[in-house]
Amino acid sequence: MRKVADCRDFPSEMDCTLTISGEEGEVLDAAVDHAVSVHGHTRSPELREQIRGMLKDDVPQHA
């Protein structure tokens, strides 16, 4: 199951609409990098856990 991190779901003062999708580990790595580099968060296990808790299943849109 692929996962999606949608930046619109994250508490942010930026109007960021980035979405990252892929395998959970890939999404986490990319989302942590993004949160640190773009949103100025501090890289930490807590940040990674917070992001993990916000991942959603990537449901195929074609029905």
Ligand SMILES: [Zn+2]
């Ligand atoms: Zn963002």
